[in-house]
Amino acid sequence: MSEPTPIAPPRRAALAPAAPVHLNAEIVVRARQLIALYPERRSALIPLCHLAQEQDGWLTPEAMVDIAGLVGVTPGEVLGTASFYDMLHTEPVGRHVVAVCTNIACLLGGAAELLEHAEHSLGIGAGGTTADGAITLEEAECLADCDRVPCVQVNHRYVGAQTPESFDQLVADLRSGARDADIPPHGTLIRVRRTTGIEADPVAVAEERRLAAVARSARADAADGAGA
Amino acid sequence: MGDQDAETGGTDAPVDEGVEFTIDGRTVRARKGEMLIAAAERAGTFIPRFCYHPRMEPVGMCRMCLVEVSGPRGATLMPSCFIEAAPGMEIVTDSAKVKKAQDGVLEFLLINHPLDCPVCDKGGECPLQDQTLAYGPGESRFVEEKRHFEKPIPISDLVLLDRERCIQCSRCTRFADEVAGEAQIDFIGRGEQIQIGTFPELPFTSYFSGNTVQICPVGALTATPYRFTARPWDLDQVESTCTTCSVGCRVAVQSSSNRLTRLLGIDIDPVNHGWLCDKGRFAADAVNSEDRLTEPMIRKEGALVAVSWHEALEAVATGLKAAVAERPESVGIIGGARLTNEGAYAWARLAKGVLGTDSVDAQIGDGLPAELVLGLPRATIDQAASASTVVLLTGDVREELPVLFLRLRAAAVDGDVAIVELSPQATSLTAHAEVSLRYGPGDAAALVDALVSGGTPPNAAAEPGALDRARQLMGEGPVVVIVGRPSLAEDGELVADAARKLSAALPEARFLPALRRGNVLGALDMGLAPGVLPGRVALEDGRAWFEEAWGSVPLARGRGTADMLAAAAGDQAEGSAVTALVLLGADPLTDFPDRRLAERALDAADFVVAVVTAPGAALDHADVVLPAAEAHERPGTTTNLEGRVFRLGQKLVPPGQAWPDWMIAGELAVHLGHDLGFDSVGTVWDEIERVAVSHRGITRTVLDAHGAADGVVAPLSLSKVSLARRNAPLDPVAVPGVESVERQGASLQAGLAASPNAAADGPEAADPSDGGPSRPAVLSGPGEFAVPHVAPADGYSVRLVASRVLYDGGAAVASVSTLAGLVAPGALRANPHDLDELGVSSGGQVRLRSATASAVVPVEPDASLPRKVVAADFNVPLGDGTVADLIDRAFPVVDLRMESL
């Protein structure tokens, strides 16, 4: 993270959250639909981070500011939360994120050697991005496909067990666009939209939660009464 | 706590309810819902800890406080900070298993901790260091490379972060989120890589950031101003009260070699819960300023030259005598809210009893009628924080009384109180308010009328239902009204009128005056206001009593600051002139909300005396300058907005020949031919206790009693004085309560003069029966004051709101370099529709014009403002000047033309 510049931001800025400026209109519409699925806005924080990655490929500071406004937290909380999760990249990544699992089952199946090959042939270490911005290589933890080892995912799509040779072919295909049909660019996670459903009607949820609160306090009173 | 009817003394009285459980075989009692760690501590068993803080929700993260707790499956290790004591529970804190777990946690904490204690600010008072000595393993078995991060990075102008030292206890992040309500710092990353951080380009600007430094159990967060200034074992400390604002947070004042090194918050239940705002914490540094005035000075041939006290006082006496000889009211005394109670009393007696002038005013045009403040039934902070409804009729509490904001915010967030806000603009409590109603300057009373009698509000834009909701909430007692000055560009009487209407409609409501300056309420109690005498007594009611006590009392009510300045400037054709002005630690040029009037008044006055601690613009106008001692350099007492009287601790010797204010008044009286009979600050207090009826019973013995560590609220309500035992949870890790300060190495000179159980005489018992005049009654009710007529706005003008920000250009901030950088230039805020009509966009400029002034200022939209109402922050740069240049106190509200350029 870059060093913060010690400047006092406009004091009253915090009083009115700004409307999204970085996320595009379509993403904002989808973001608001997602927010409506949850009784509390903040629950949509991670789905919104995925959406932002769909737009930008990674989670930019500008997107985090927008998300903060949309779900009602500070940008610091978006960064703090997002940085907990491996899939949310708060630094730029390549168009394709190639994840090689080296956890136990894959390790027993030669994953360390595959990763070493990948680092060598891509010319980058795990965590690095190739100079052309095409590939980011990651050493992954278990990807839950342990009967096809060593397991590799590209942009969270399984591409099956890989040998050094098939890996090089995979990278070539990714670079040439030959896999574009089955592997969307990094950031795009769920291409199926929710078409129907009962949205979390805020009024109804509020009423539910009010009733819950009444019940809670009644319980507390009862407990107090019992304790006295 | 803090109520007067709790038990006396400092012993741990038995908790009669609660639960019985055993610690290491000993049967003890816990309060209901109390965590084991706290219950154990009260019972004398200290369980080591890092993340637990008694004023925040427990998280159970550091795992240092593990103890064995009996359960259905045998004894298991549990975090004592997270487990409530339950009946019959058996806990073991000293078994080999517990010891091993604690050793293990310490070893784990230390593996990645840079052992840079010799260069760490926390060295010597570091719980990690201490606990390593007390509980830790010997040799480190860690031979690998430690985790590395860039060494301290500034996360704001005030706070540095050293991530290598961080032990991930989350105290700072929880404080920022839970207590301050601004999660500007947070954990970043996961697992071993987890670290504290801010968002890029968004520094940690919270007004409360210094608390995170104080509660950080290691040296991960350090304060820029105090970096490397001292080692804890060199520090001397005394308990005192912060007088930066009138909340009165309890502090430990620490010094080394007669320099103030830092202020730490002390946790007291009724007031600050251990917290301080950054202004209070860091502005205390002003006392160290190189610019402090150290010698009396007299203007000779145009220049101020140093003279002896004798010569200076002689000159003051001569000047004042000349003025008084004409008429006593030719002398006006402005200021006093920064003095101790004793200083304020001495000056009040000097003015009213010796000089004979009643034109004395501690409120510099930014207050409320003294009779109202003193007469309305006063609420305590606790009463506000536990009221059913709090009505806000004041400025932005976070900007003016920051720690009161924390208390109110916490109460609102916990759902304990409902807030009804009446304000011309959004404030930091708006988000927590159940109802927020807007009004334009001058319309507060009309809004209250609409609320209490069901009429239509002045600002028709109120949301439908909002008024009804507000009415409903105000009908649900107990109600506390917080009344202050939403704007310095309208007369205080206009707000006072609204408060008066509220008190008439809600007879049970109590009022908390949100007046800002450190001891403004003490100054009013001591009579530093026209029309009142010490002890919250009206001039006429107290005449006989004080003639007996003082020998004489002014013949008639005097003037307030605005009228004094107008009279000095020659504006008041009908009234007689003010020719001599005494400025008691006040500078009308920066503080009075009409700068041009202040300037004309000081120019025109024949004789100006400035009693000051540091240079300021007023010195240019002064004929005599008397150097006064600052906070922390003088003993005495101060009074907060609740009326709570606190002992002040003196830690520093005043520089050069600066004197405490009571002494200046006393010596000046001698030069005027009167002996006030004060030979120590204590004798001043004794007189206050004797003659100020509201303070009867608050003897020095009472103030010094151990039980009075949390202050004593005046007036005492009961005939038998008994005091609360200090009951606040202490945080030995990093919130130094008295005990923990000692534990952390330096001794605390708490100055406990009397035995804790020293019985005090109640007010009744102290009644003299020597046949003298009977004691006057204290003021009650909102009092009499004239409400100026406000002409309706003309449709072409905008009406100005001048509100306050914490970091203003005032003396306290300006003399501390770390804070001065935080003063941000302001902009004129206006309703976006009004700006659209003018064709001005955000970031653009407009011209503001009054009959006598004009300025070009930057603008920004603020949708919270009603149409035709504009707002700007007082005392920060606005365009080429400040908003004070545009205010004309000859009018009750300020109407301006706003034009595009």
Place this chain on the structure above:
Amino acid sequence: MAIADPPKIVTSRLGFDDSHTLERYLATGGYEGLRTALAKTPEDVAAEVDAASLLGRGGAGFPAGRKWSMLRKAAVTYLVVNGDESEPATFKDHLLVERDPHQLIEGVVIAAYALQVTRVFIFVRGEFALGLERVQAALNDAYAHGAVGRDIFGSGFSVDVVVHPGAGAYICGEETALLESLEGKRGFPRIKPPFFPAAIGLYGDPTVVNNVETMSNLPWIMTNGGAAFAALGAGRSTGTRLFALAGHVNNPGVFELEMVKTTFNDLINAPRLGGGVPHGRGLKAFIPGGVSAPWFGPDQIDLPLGQDEVAEAGSMLGSGSIVVMDDHTCAVRAAWRITKFFSRESCGQCTPCREGSGWLERIMDRIERGEGREEDLDLLLDACDNISPGVAWPPQQTTICVLGPSIPSSISSAITMFRDEFLVHIKEGGCPYG
């Protein structure tokens, strides 16, 4: 012991290429269980599940019926489905989510009906992009079919089901961390007590958290009855279970087997199952229930696949994943990799887990690279002891969640079973297996 040939309870449809579609689902008896359930009272549905003695399939093995009965009565309650599957070498929920999402949804609605919850969230591991798409598509179809949403199949019962994507953090499989994550926060597990989800769960309201496989059993139980389910298996371990077999076997994969009636030996060596260790090598050790579990040696291979049986032998069936290591496997390296996993995945709250996992990883790494010291073995075990006092099974803990005490499992297993191998690394400065 013969390999039992039980009914396929959760894998019956997996032979079809279009097993994830509504058409296939309906053609193979789909949503019949739900219709059966809706015809009963919620209490009767819960009673049926209780009778089945369905143990949770997420790892802890708590009986679903019991958990449901503990749900605190409240105006707002939630059901949250745990599809975060990240325990290394566990890949059964992956299969169910991708290949039979309707079965999961049907199970979820049955549970929602029995519990009368307000809302359901299916938390699916973020890395399951295809799985997320499949569940969302299936949900859309299920809504259209009337199996989810308002007035389900005309029963008057309504419930909304929301798919929530994870974002890559193993700890979010721990149920309270999952709830935190679902609330939009970092996945810090909550302290139990008092945060048992059934009492204080999502948004502070009572919540049932159940695993994907647990839910996927419900349609069958509704159709065939709890008693039929309980008739399978033995003791507390009823029904069938998915076992994910990985590592050094000829035929790795997910197998649905009757509980207890099958042994580890069957699973690893039977030709129709694991097919034995390849290249004619011997069995060195196997991990019986996910990498959090202590290892077993060849002498324990005849243990039956039953929850209590494995527990009595000092380990756990956990998430039902079995990792086989042949006799050419470096135990130090295997244990190091598992330790590295925990170090990367520790959430970072608890000092012992945050700092201990990283320290242990570094020591293990040093030993593996041939830079170990003899005293490192005692140090490893003592540091483990400071995370999990006694380093025994079932573990004690100095931490908030059981990720902490899972860290020592592989280290102490490896040291106990293969101490010599550590000493070779230390004394000879390298690995005997190259």
